[in-house]
Amino acid sequence: MYRYNPTDQQLVDDRVAQFRDQMGRFLGGRLSEDEFRPLRLQNGLYVQRHAPMLRVAIPYGTLAAPQLRKLADIARRYDRGYGHFTTRCNIQFNWVRLEEVPDILAELATVQMHAIQTSGNCIRNITTDPFAGVAADELFDPRPYCEIVRQWSTLAPEFMFLPRKFKIAISGGAEDRAAVRFHDIGARARHAADGRIGFEIHVGGGLGRTPMVGRLLKDFLPREELLNYFEAILRVYNRHGRRDNKYKARIKILVKDLSLEGFAQEVEDEWAWTRGGPATLSEETFRRMEAFFARHDAVPAPGDDLADDPARDRAHDRAFSRWQARNVSAHRDASRAVVTLSLKKAGVPPGDATAEQMDGIANLAERYSAGEIRVSHEQNLVLPHVARRDLPALWRGARALGLATPNIGLLTDLVCCPGGDFCSLANARSIPVAAAIQQRFDDLDYLFDLGPLELNLSGCVNACGHHHIGHIGILGVDKNKEEWYQVTVGGREGEGAALGRVIGPAFAAGQIPDVIQRLLEVYLAARAEGEPFIEVVERIGLAPFKARVYGAAA
Amino acid sequence: MSRLIRDGQFIEDCWRWLDADEAPAPAPGEHLILPSAVWQAHRPGLDAARTGVWLAPDDGLAPLLPWLATLPLIAIRFPVFTDGRGYSLARLLRGRHGYAGELRAVGDVLRDQLYFLQRSGFDSFALRVDQPAEEALAAFRDYRWTPLSRG
Known part of the structure; x- marks a missing residue:
């Protein structure tokens, strides 16, 4: 997983101080509602039906166990003991108090988390395949690129006030598990005929009021040009996207108005300048980023298979095999598996997890999954590095937490x-x-x-x-x-x-x-x-x- | 009191702002900032060293490009602070076109955007009149963080 360097930490610490000051001025009547709104939205803070809602960023859906424990802690201390995982792989707290939000952000900063750009007309959290790095069909791991784009887009000064929100997804699998064609920019891993690494770029997809499937903008973008090209797209959008009508302000409308060819030409013109420029990514950058996401060889827990369980009987075996059929997916290493914990138990709002569950999942992750958890856009949590021999023990642990409903991909996994x-x-x-x-x-x-x-x-x-x-x-x-x-x-x-x-x-x-x-x-x-x-x-x-x-x- | 920040302090503004319907008739020695269209129409008859241009968010840059080396000031107007087009204009002028003169943010220029305006290439800031002066100067230090890979 990526770990903050001092620069990243300074940024989130500064951000907390800045927002604390802005909140103070708002509560003191020195910052108007209209002037505060975009500032609080860029910190994930909505004013909702019953209470303010805080949306916390989970960059490309990846969490370390201590981070999930911190989310549990926040749910307990600042909310009503639970959180809601969203379709964009973030988490929302629905019952926070306005004046406590700076304190929550400060808590988040202690575990390298924040709520920056989880709302507002800016570049939002980057999303990817929840199986990134472990999927058998992967061309290459998309996470180093997600992190590169995260750093570039975080507080990108030119793009803080876009016409509308902007969502980017990057996926690395042969199968697209990140819905890239339903994002403002969707990038899919590609190898050129000569073996170079790059991406196929789609633009203008999205759901919302005017749903559209993204259009293919570029067959192959060499990876070193990723930021130069994204910058060109964003600049064309920032300058020419509609600002007179919020329902026509997404990039998909601009692409439609200019035609795909017209839009592509504008981007090419802009890219002709940014290409090869200072934001060009070096081989050294790729190596440094890839090192953060090197494969985890989790130390398996002591042998603990189904035979050890005193409660074992036929019904028990059947329940386990059902869970295995639905909630366990292939890992590229045959001795391991990817486990999806279902947040879709009947009677619980889809995507909700209690503080106790979050703590329990953090424990399971540390014991069985190299301390790592993913959030899927289907609103489940994924343990990506599980040794197959640990599956029975993990299943029992998940079951005790109410997270082993064997329904992944089925009707009730809604x-x-x-x-x-x-x-x-x-x-x-x-x-x-x-x-x-x-x-x-x-x-x-x-x-x-x-x-x-x-x-x-x-x-x-x-x-x-x-x-x-x-x-x-x-x-x-x-x-x-x-x-x-x-x-x-x-x-x-x-x-x-x-x-x-x-x-x-x-x-x-x-x-x-x-x-x-x-x-x-x-x-x-x-x-x-x-x-x-x-x-x-x-x-x-x-x-x-x-x-x-x-x-x-x- | 001056509302203009440059180089981390408030300074007197020696430029007079002209709206689109005003004639560009400078008093002797006076500095004028003209709307792009007016500047294009009257440029040959004006003192280049005392004539600046202001751009609306949807103005093009092409008419200015041949004159960037001698233009002393370009102002970009923010009709509302949430209109982000001016940031891209600034970045294009500074980066793509190498403009080195004064680049001024005017209009709905608020304390909480100063840091981002500066990072986009602006080096002078005509604050909206209600913005508290000391807070505005402090805003340039909102982040001690410096970006790694952007320049």
Whole structure:
């Protein structure tokens, strides 16, 4: 993992002092609401429905155990004992007190963390593949590049007041597990024919109000030009992106207005100057960064396999093998595995973890995963370095914490924003709908039989629940001050990325489990052996689903 | 009292600001800052050493480029502090085009942006009138941190 040098530490310490001063001036009436707003947003501080919300950055979703313990400590001392992991791999505290935020930031700085640029019209947290560095299909580890971009974008003076927020994802796998085509800039690892290392660059993707799949801007960008090229893109956007209408201010609208070719030309012109310039990355920089992310050879815990457990019986074995089937993924080293801890237990808001769970996960990570934890954009936590022989012991530990629900990638592993229960932007609540779905579909045999299925739920068009890319997407809308839910089908991320299409008029919250039930019935009737939901949708189209859902209602 | 900061202190401003509808008629020895379009129209008849240009955020740089070596001052106007276009104009002038004269931030120039303005290449700052002077001078030291890889 990356470790701060004195410069990084100075930056976050200075930032705490600066924000403490700004908060003091705001509370003292010397800084107006309008002038304070962008400053607090650039420190992740929102004013929400019930209380201020603080969003803490988890750069490219990577946490060390002491950092997770600090988050637990903050949850206990400054919040109500829990936190919410987000679809952009950050964590949100929903019940902080305004005047205590500088103290929380100071606490974060003691473990090399901060909340810088987790909101506001600036470059946000960089995201990547939660399996980065351990995935078997990886061309190269994207994290050194994530860290390089993190350092460049943090307090980048030219880009603190962009037309709108700006999200960057970098992925290294043959399979894209970072949804790069749904980011303002998405970079995918590539090797040139001559073996050079670089990236394929996509631009203008995003969800929100105007969802778009990113466009291919450059087939191959040599890695040493990464910052020069990003700077060119950001400068073109900063100068020419729309500022008259916040709903048309994202880079995707600029790309559309200029046409991809026109936008690419502007970027090329700018890059012609930045190219080879002072921000060009050296081989020495790559080596230095790569050294931070060298492979962990975790010391395995003492032998501790299933046979040792006195509680072992058939049901126990079955539960373990189910967990292994869903929550354990291949590591590139065959003696190890990548374990996903499910934050999707029925009855718990998706992505929420209590302080006790966070402490417990930190302990598990130290014992079994070289002290490292990842946050996935599906709002689960990942232990990336687990020795296979430790899986039974880890499973028991995770189970004791309520984190071993064997549902990763299944219907109940649903992605969900905080919604109207917390968020002042939301049009509708999302957590109760998620809870109703998890309650209805709680039969594991049924879920396993359904197979891989992504369900995403957002409480408003801002799409924090990424509903557009759910195989089934649910969007909360407001109609005459009532909560309604629009259903989309056919979204997907990764290869063949697509946006879901609306199946028809919206539903009341109480109807949603039935609607999903009907969609699933169509799928089960139509599928060939082993054919997943999304492929059936792509093969038979929306019509049979619409007919089943609305025909039956009529 | 002066609202202009340069080299870490408040100094007297010897430049007179002209809006778009004012005629560029300097008194003897007077320094004027003209809107880009006015400057382009009247440049040949004006004393180059006493004539500066101000840019709105959407003004282009092309008309200025042949004259950068002799332009004593370019001001970039921030209509609101959240309009970040001026930062890129500054960076282009300093970096890409090698402008070495005075580069002034004017308009909605607030204490909390001074550090970032300076880092983008501005070297003089015409503060909005309500900004407290001592706090503004302190703002340049908001960060002791110096970036590693940006220059």
